Each structure stands twice: as C-alpha cells, then as structure tokens.
Amino acid sequence: MELQFYGATERVTGSCHILKVQGRCFLLDCGLIQGLPEEEALNRSRFPFDPAEVDAVILSHGHIDHSGRLPLLVREGFSGPIYVQRATRDLALVLLQDSARLAEQDVRYRNRHAEREGLAPVEPLSTVEDAITAVNLMQPLSYDERHSAGPGVEFCFRDAGHILGSAIVELWLEEDARRHKLVYSGDLGQFDSPILRDPVFLSAADTVIIESTYGDRQHKPMQETLDELGGIIRSARQGGGNILIPAFAIGRSQELLYLFGMHFDAWQLDGWRMFLDSPMAIEATAIYWEYPELYDEDAAIAYREAREVFGRLDLTLTRKVEQSMKINDIESGAIIIAGSGMCNGGRILYHLKQNIERPECHLLFTGYQAEGTLGRAIVEGRKSVRIHGRDYMVRAAVHTIGGMSAHGDCNDMLRWAEAFRPAPDFYVVHGDEQPKQAFAAMLRERLGAEVHIPAAGESIELG
Template sequence: MELQFYGATERVTGSCHVVRCAGKTILLDCGLIQGLAAEEALNREPFPFDPRDIDAVVLSHGHIDHSGRLPLLCRQGFSGPVFTQHATRDLALILLQDAARLEEYDVLRENRERRKRGEEPLEPLYTNEDVVEVINRMQTLPYDVRQEILPGIELRFQDAGHILGSAITELWLTENSETRKLVYSGDLGQYDSPVLNDPSSVSEADAVLVESTYGDRLHRERAETLREIGEIISSAARGGGNIIIPAFAIGRSQELLYLFGKYGDAWGLDEWQIYLDSPMAIEASRIYWDYPELYDSEARLMRDRLLEMPRPDNLHFTRRAEESKKINDIEQGAIIIAGSGMCNGGRILYHLKRHVERPESHVMITGYQAEGTLGRRLVEGNEAVEIHGRMYRVAAAVHTVGGLSAHGDQHDLLRWANGFDTRPAMYVVHGEDAPKRALAALLAESCGVRAEVPAPGEKVDLLVSRKG
C-alpha cells in the first residue's frame, strides 16, 4: 500500500500522484504542466508510469493543471473509469475541448516554423476525439457519498470550495485486513468567499496531501479587496481609460460577474460597458447557474429571488471573434474580462496589445500567475513585455487584487489542516519551493504532525506513514 508523488512536486502545475493498494493502481489527477516553454515541453515526455497499468483516475476538479493530460493518458492506453463530481464533468468538457483546440493551433503554428528549419513536424498532444473519450469515461459522484470504486478502495468527495464541483478526496484503502485513510486536499478555496461554500472539514486521516499555492502569504481582507476594486474603477473613470481583467474562465469570471451584479451601484458601473470576452467563460457561466445546490446560502437566496445569479444590465457576452475585435475600438468606459487568466494565450493578449501601452488604461490581475507567464511578468512590474513576438512598454496601471484568489491563503490552509482530530502525516505539494517549505514548517508547529515536502518520484508506505 503506497503513495507516490509525481506532478506538482517541483512546481504548482501538473498535479499527478499514484496510489497503489490491493493490486490496484489509482491516479489522483492528471494535470497539464504550465509556465515557461521548457516546462510546458515536459508535457510531451512519457508518463513516469505505464498508462495501461492505471485502473482508475480520481479527478479533484476541472482546472487544466489537474485535468489537462487526461486525454493524453487515454491516448496512450488508459481504459479505466475517471471518478469526479457531477459539476466537474460538465466543466471538464469545455476546459479540455478548449485545451485541445489551443494545442492544435499551437502545433500548427510551430510546424510552420519547423518546416522552414527542415525539422520533423509535431503531433498535437491530443485532439477533441481524445477529449470525448475521457468525458465518456467519467463516472460522477455527489459530495458526501462513500462508495467502493475498486475492490478494497472506497471514495468520498467533500466540497473544496475552490471552483464549482471542486473536491477534497477521501480514500479508504484496505489491504491484507489493514485499512488506511488517505486525504487529498485538491485545491482549497478561501473561507467566506462569494458564491461557493467554505472548504469542508475532514476529521480523520492517516496521511494527507495538501496544496500550498499560497502557503507563505496572506490575502487581503475581503472588505479591503472590495474597496480596492471600487477604487480601481473610480480611478479608471477619472482617467478616461478601460479596465482589462485577465480572468480564468472557470470560477474567477463567474465570481467577478457576481460581484459586479451585487456592488454595481456602489461602484458606479452604470457608467461602464462590461464585456465577458470568452466563449468558454460564457459557457461555464451557464453551467454555474445550473448548479444552485452547490452555492453558499447567500448566493442561493439571490438566485432564488432573481431566478438567476445577479449580473449587470450593461453586461455583454461576446462569443464571436468579430465581436471581440470590435471591443478594441472602444477608447474608454469598457471593462473587459477575457482569458487566459495567466495571460499565456487567448483573447486577453489582443486586449493587452491594445491597452498595455496606454497610461489611462488599467490591468487588474485577479488570480495566481505561474512563473514564466506574461501575467507573472506584469505582476513583477516589468517595464516591457513580449506579446506575439513584439515588445510592448508597460504604461498601463497594473493592479494585483489578491483577495479574489480561488486558493486559500496560509491562514485558510492552516485552518483546514487543524480540522483533523487525528495527527496524520502531511505531504505538501502544489506550490513553489518557498510556500511549500513555509507551510510544512507551520503544519509541524501548529498541528503537531510530521510534515514533509516530497520529491518527484518519492514513495511512501501508507501502512507506516503516520508516526504522530
């Protein structure tokens, strides 16, 4: 009975861990590696295991850094079920289809350059047909239901509060009459954030994998975050510019629409035109509205009263590329929400090309920016950035609104970890080096547990992992 760590050990993205029990092998997530070109090239490396040996996958949520290599896994021989929460299946379809489309586009562009150099062409990592294969393999479970998924292996999902359908995974593993409980946090949301419920508490475990994205820092208080957004909007209105918001299509875009609907009067949004310029975010918003049972009490009451989630009257959904291009003719008074959230592709790049050199415009960063991404360079205050092969001077005001993150901060992670009545061994993953080590030290101190930062490929014997 063992746990082996692979993805999201040396970096934040690419979550992937293996559990072996009673002759069966389970994969916890199978995510895409994102960031620098050299890191993304690792997605083409062989898996560190034979996909044909995997009996089942447990998917914590739909974000690409957790789900993005599932189609490749199937393409290379995996033929088992993928267990996930109901809403995650719906969101994974649009996320993975978008990833396949972008992959095919990037390979087409790369192959034009390779032909010029006389090099062999690349094949896409996967295609839409591979995505359909993955979705057809998904078996969904609601929260709070414990079910045997393989002989000797039982599974239960709890709400992680990160995005719609995100799950904390509880696994009961039995081998030779010995049972151990493994808990995988997936990605944990903030407490008291809008729309979704708080992360569920789990009281018992023998071993825990916990994420550490913000393991060494605190988010701004919610009230301060709301005040900051209001100030950005007021400043942009006075300066006569636009507000450009890179936003993840799943989670962040829906939260922004909710906040704009709720605080529109206070923020003077009637003077603006708001554009959700992302076909994927538009489709994801439809899925969000279809799952009111997963909202927190305030959002559920609002939806029941309005028959939909609150949204501004001056909100425009721009699905077609022609509509997106027309937005860039607007000189002022536009709030543009577009993907990708880390500015490493998608329509946001065209809006940044148009506005990043305009001192009257504002760029509002609302989520985590991985090392090597354009969003990270903007956050770090680079005076110039490269977009589509050309350098652009950064004259727009860049604001980092950390309080909107879908990831819990250090206090949130410690609060969740302190919910265990037992003293499980804790393994810190899904973070850059400094946050992982900072969180591990605090977990050992505040929870009185053995907390480790595992290396890629490291194995843990779950029968002896808990030493209390």
C-alpha cells in the same frame, strides 16, 4: 498498500499520485505540467506505469494542472472509469477540449517551421478526439456519497470550495486485514470567498496529502479587496478610459460578474458597458448557473433574485471574433473581462494593444501571474512590453488586486488541517520549494504533526 508521489512534487502543476491496493492501480488526478517551455516539455515523458493497467482515476477537479494529461492517458491505453464530481464533468468537457485545440494549433505552427527547415513533424500531446473520449469515461458523482473504486478502495468527494465541483477526496483503504484512512486535499479554496461554500472539515485520517500553493503567505482580507476594487472603478469613472481585466475563464470570471451585480450601486457601475470576451468563460458561466445547490447562502439568494441583482448590468457576451474586434472601437466606459488570465495568449492581447499606452485606461490583475508571462512583466513594472512582435509602452494604470485567489492562503490551509484529531501524517505537495518548506514548518509547530515533503517518485507504505 502503496502510495507513490509522481506529479506536483517539484512544482505547483502536474498533480498525479499513484495508489496501489490489492494488486490494483489507481490515480489521484492526472494533470498537465504548466510553466516554462522546458517544464512543459516534461508532459511528453512516459508515465511511470502502463496506462492500460490503471484501474481507475479519481479526479479532484477540472483545472488543467489536475486533469490535463487524462487525454494522453487515454491515448496510451487507459479505458477505466474516471470518477468526478458532477459539475467537474461539465467543466472538464470545456477545459480539456480547449487545451487540446491549443495543442493542435501549436503543433500546426511548429510543423510549418519544421517543414521549412527539413525537420521531422511532431504530434500534438493529445487531440480533441482524445479529450472527448476521456470525458466520456467520466462517471459523475455527488458530494458526500461513499462509493467503491474497486476491492479495498472506497472514496467520497467533499466540497473543497476551490472552483465549481472541486473536491477533497476521502479514501478508506483495506488490504490483508490492514485498514488505512487517506485524505487528498486537492486544491483548497478560501474561506468566505464569493459564490462557493467553504471547504469541508474532516476530523479523521491516518495520512493527508495537502497542497501548499500559498503556504508562505496570507491573502488580503476580502473586505479590503472589495473596497479596493470599488475604489479603482470609481476612480476610472472620473478619469475616463476603459478597464481591462485579464481573467481566468473558470472561477475568476464568474466571481467578477457576481461581485459587479452585488455591488452595482456602491461601485457606481451604471453607465459602464461590460464585456465577457472569452468563449470558454461564457461556457463556464452557463455551467456555474446550472448548479445553484453548490452556492453559499449569499450566492443562493442572488441566484433566486437574479433578475434584480444582475439585470442592471449592461453585459455583452462576445463569442465571435468579430464581436471582440468591435470592442476596440470603444475608447471610454468599457469594462472588458478577457482571457487569458496571465496575458500569455487569447483576446486580452488585442485589447492590451489598443489600451496599454493610454494613461486614462486601467489594467486590473486579479490572479497569480507566473514567471515568464506577459502579465508578470506588467505587474512587475516593466516600462515596455512586446505583444505580437511589437513593443508597447505601459502607460495605463496597473493594479494588482489581492484576496481573490481560488486557493486558500496559509491560514486557510492551517484552519482546515487543524480539524484532524489526532494529527495525521502530512505529505506536502503542489507548491514551489519556499511555500512548501514554510507550510511544513507551520504544520509541525502548530499541530505537532509528522510532516514530509516527498520527492518525485518517492513511495510510502500505507497501513
């Protein structure tokens, strides 16, 4: 039994780990590398295995940094099952097709320039057809049911509380009379976050692969976050103008709508016109609505009382470009939720062009802004930013709301890790270097555990 650490070892994104048992090969995730152009170029590197010889993929959740190279895997010969939680399959259909469309658009743009310069054309990393083929290989499963992935490999999905359908993967391995319990955390959500249930605790494992995205920081308590959100909205009401919220289509957009419904009176939302201006977020919201059995107790009550809780929201879902363009005629009283969450593309750019130079307007950031993105430049206090080739002065009020991350902080992850008795060997992945080192030190100090930070390509023998 062998485990090889391939992706999300030197960075946060690109999750992929290779498991070999009884002569068969399995992947835990197959994600896209995201970030700076030189990092994203690594997605075109060859896999360190023959995709045609991979027997199965076990996918923790639908986010592109965990699923985004599945279409490429299929294009290069993989044809086995992809095991997913039921809601993950529905979200993956939306996410993978969107990612492929963006890749095709980017290649068309680049090839027009290449043709003028006499350069050879390039192919997209994957196509919409590849994405659909990958989704058709997905076998949807429920939480808490044990399944076989092949000889010597049984697994079970447990709720990770990160996004809808996100899973902790629990694996029971056997080879030559050796047995080994492996747990892969996937991405762990916050405890007590809106809509979704808390991550499930597990008590037994020999080896645990654990994420460390926020391994060196603590999120603001949820109540402080809610108080801050309400205060900004009430202040914006008095000053006039619009509120722009760059939001991720999966998870964050749904949380915001939920919170607006639950705090309608306290936040004085009567009179505000709301727009969910993201076709992908609209599709994802419809999927979230189909899985009330995955909600926490408060969200389940809200679902049953949906007409009362959400019926007062003056909400418009803008699927078409023409509908989105009309929003820019509104100078005051609009709350606009639009992608992308880091302002590196999408409809939010057009709303920024109309509002960013207006002091009465508010920009409300609720998620992580990666280095090199427009969102990062704005939250770091840049006085002027470039959008679509033109410079704009940042005169709108800028707010960064902590506490709404889909990832747990170091205390959430430690709380989850402490449930194992006795402490297993931990392998810390999915983090920048400082968070990984900090979280590894916490695990050693608090649990007295053997903790490793694997390098890319490093292999270990299990059992």
